[in-house]
Amino acid sequence: MSAHKIYVPGDAAAVALGADKVAQAFADAFKAKGLDVQIVRNGSRGMHWLEPLVEVVTPFGRRVGYGPVNPKDVGPLLEAGLLEGQSASLYLGNVEKIPFFAKQQRFTFARCGIVDPLSLDDYKAHDGYKGLARAIELGGPATVEEVFDSGLRGRGGAGFPTGIKWRTVAQTPPQQKYIVCNADEGDSGTFADRMIMEGDPFTLIEGMTIAGLAVGATKGYVYCRSEYPHAIAAMNGAIKIARKAGYLGQRIAGSDYDFDMEVRVGAGAYVCGEETSLLESLEGRRGLVRAKPPLPAHKGLFGRPTVINNVVSLCSVPFILANGAKTYSDVGFGRSRGTMPIQLAGNVKYGGLFECAFGITLGELVEEVGGGTFTGRPVRAVQVGGPLGAYFPTSLFDTEFDYEAFAKKDGLIGHGGIVIFDDTVDMARQARFAMEFCGVESCGKCTPCRIGAVRGVETLDKVIAGQDRERNLQVVEDLCHTMKLGSLCALGGFTPYPVMSAITHFPEDFGRGAPLSVAAE
Amino acid sequence: MTTGYAATSAARGRYEAWTPARGTEIIADHLAMEGATLPILHAMQETFGYVPQDAVPLIADALNLSRAEVHGTMTFYHDFRHEPAGKHVVKVCVAEACQAAGGHVTSAQVSKALDCAFGETRPDGQVTLEPIYCLGLCSCSPSAMVNGRLIGRLDDEAIEEIAAECRS
Numbered sequence: 001m002s003a004h005k006i007y008v009p010g011d012a013a014a015v016a017l018g019a020d021k022v023a024q025a026f027a028d029a030f031k032a033k034g035l036d037v038q039i040v041r042n043g044s045r046g047m048h049w050l051e052p053l054v055e056v057v058t059p060f061g062r063r064v065g066y067g068p069v070n071p072k073d074v075g076p077l078l079e080a081g082l083l084e085g086q087s088a089s090l091y092l093g094n095v096e097k098i099p100f101f102a103k104q105q106r107f108t109f110a111r112c113g114i115v116d117p118l119s120l121d122d123y124k125a126h127d128g129y130k131g132l133a134r135a136i137e138l139g140g141p142a143t144v145e146e147v148f149d150s151g152l153r154g155r156g157g158a159g160f161p162t163g164i165k166w167r168t169v170a171q172t173p174p175q176q177k178y179i180v181c182n183a184d185e186g187d188s189g190t191f192a193d194r195m196i197m198e199g200d201p202f203t204l205i206e207g208m209t210i211a212g213l214a215v216g217a218t219k220g221y222v223y224c225r226s227e228y229p230h231a232i233a234a235m236n237g238a239i240k241i242a243r244k245a246g247y248l249g250q251r252i253a254g255s256d257y258d259f260d261m262e263v264r265v266g267a268g269a270y271v272c273g274e275e276t277s278l279l280e281s282l283e284g285r286r287g288l289v290r291a292k293p294p295l296p297a298h299k300g301l302f303g304r305p306t307v308i309n310n311v312v313s314l315c316s317v318p319f320i321l322a323n324g325a326k327t328y329s330d331v332g333f334g335r336s337r338g339t340m341p342i343q344l345a346g347n348v349k350y351g352g353l354f355e356c357a358f359g360i361t362l363g364e365l366v367e368e369v370g371g372g373t374f375t376g377r378p379v380r381a382v383q384v385g386g387p388l389g390a391y392f393p394t395s396l397f398d399t400e401f402d403y404e405a406f407a408k409k410d411g412l413i414g415h416g417g418i419v420i421f422d423d424t425v426d427m428a429r430q431a432r433f434a435m436e437f438c439g440v441e442s443c444g445k446c447t448p449c450r451i452g453a454v455r456g457v458e459t460l461d462k463v464i465a466g467q468d469r470e471r472n473l474q475v476v477e478d479l480c481h482t483m484k485l486g487s488l489c490a491l492g493g494f495t496p497y498p499v500m501s502a503i504t505h506f507p508e509d510f511g512r513g514a515p516l517s518v519a520a521e
Numbered sequence: 522m523t524t525g526y527a528a529t530s531a532a533r534g535r536y537e538a539w540t541p542a543r544g545t546e547i548i549a550d551h552l553a554m555e556g557a558t559l560p561i562l563h564a565m566q567e568t569f570g571y572v573p574q575d576a577v578p579l580i581a582d583a584l585n586l587s588r589a590e591v592h593g594t595m596t597f598y599h600d601f602r603h604e605p606a607g608k609h610v611v612k613v614c615v616a617e618a619c620q621a622a623g624g625h626v627t628s629a630q631v632s633k634a635l636d637c638a639f640g641e642t643r644p645d646g647q648v649t650l651e652p653i654y655c656l657g658l659c660s661c662s663p664s665a666m667v668n669g670r671l672i673g674r675l676d677d678e679a680i681e682e683i684a685a686e687c688r689s
Binding site: 010012013015016017038039040041048049051116117118119185186187188189190191194226227228229230233234236237264265266267268269270281282283284285286287302343344345346347348351352353374383387417419420421422425430433437440441443 | 524525526555556557558559560562563584590593594597598599600601614616617618619620621622623653654655656657658659660661662664666669671672673674
């Protein structure tokens, strides 16, 4: 047992900001001084403007933070008494008292950034595997009902009730069934899946195990995008540990249930985040979208009944089982129950992950939590819900963060990513990018998406060049209408959201007059 | 003592030369898997640095698929290379969160500093520059991945470091 313990995040965002070098600098300094200090590579607390955020356990057992730490700060910080938790430059005190953190309600991310991601003991000491214990006690059918009662809806973006998906699979006759975790988090502005897989991978394992037990599936796959090497490494490491400890494999945790899982790596296709395309990819084919029905719940992976859920949905399950459906559903707004890990990204002062109950307004999130832009310029637009989400002007900042409230304003919350743009943004270029992205990533199966996206880019290029603007904008609107109603999946079907919202809310960027609501401000 | 996991990043210059025997061995390692095509293609690329054309019929034969099916799968995904990449691989995120943080300017700067267009390998084989749609570093954008290493808040200094690394 080391005399001291410090935490240097191994989260990819922290690493991108130099955390590996900081950890190395600490290791070198401890070696030179002959100090026995344990360096834990934890997940991120989600306050990315403070990364690398180093935490120290003081002799009194308190945990205090310093950040953002640069490798050259390591020597001076140790001199100033970092190991004793002394106040020094970069001193943050108890990081849980920082307003950004203190205002959150962390259900799903309760352990992320706190525990050692690959320590099963640490996981269990922080309420880990309590959910599974309860599920084993309840049995499959009651576990499904518990998830249904929690009101949990798919956090990948579609917002479909998780309990209904589980029920459908549970009701199919006994046979080989699968749990598939969609970890193909391709939306720009989102990183919740990545963070929890890196910072608390056992939560996903527990969530998938509970899902398996609930519906009678014995095999699980995590389909993770290849752009996330750290998450893949963390998941693979955790699966090995869980298997060795009897939490995966036959008779899990001493029960009568069997469940095992593995990670499969995607290959850079955004469309594989669409559930049927993902299943095709897992089966080893081109990621072409399947027509529904049949639903994956009836005929999913290899034609078998399959639960396919997003990472955050599955990671919410252990909390729901451990604390009861009511604890989860007691918070929220309207039909959106529980909490949502919201990701603040792009040109933002305080960027990171903010988990809170549904119902907070977009304005609060952007201005109060996020602190506006880091460039210090006024916010002009925010894109909510990834590349297929609508652009919102500041005049809609009173919109509550809720599936239905966003739908009413012709937008979507998607996977909870908010990308903030300042007043230098050219919305015509953003609309063109949405079409371009759809064209690059289209699987090609349906015509509205495959052809519409290419025509969209061509036509928006004409609009941008000032060529016959009004007529070409009408063509774009017509294209969007066809894509929205005629596409097989959300890629073609939702690309009109960013395009049409840009044209509607920011007409001046397309050579049309300013909208009244913006002009009135 | 340090705990944690280490992401494996492709170490440059460690790739093997293609031989059918080695290809067959890789395939054999994966035959017990359900849906083995993508794992095999990934393993081929990790071993040889790309997926050699000659691997396609071997995979098709082993998995009882047509060559067209394997070719179709391989060409669908952006990740799989048809020829070896440059000595250094630089991927710059071009998605919205990075655009919001000035990514249009930085990506052009990177291209200029490396003297390499996006989607291409420089004629001297020293560097391949690719656009990537999101590394999940959207709160510290613009971001890039250089030889498997992540870089956030790409600024002039970071771009100069990338250029220096790619000269080595």
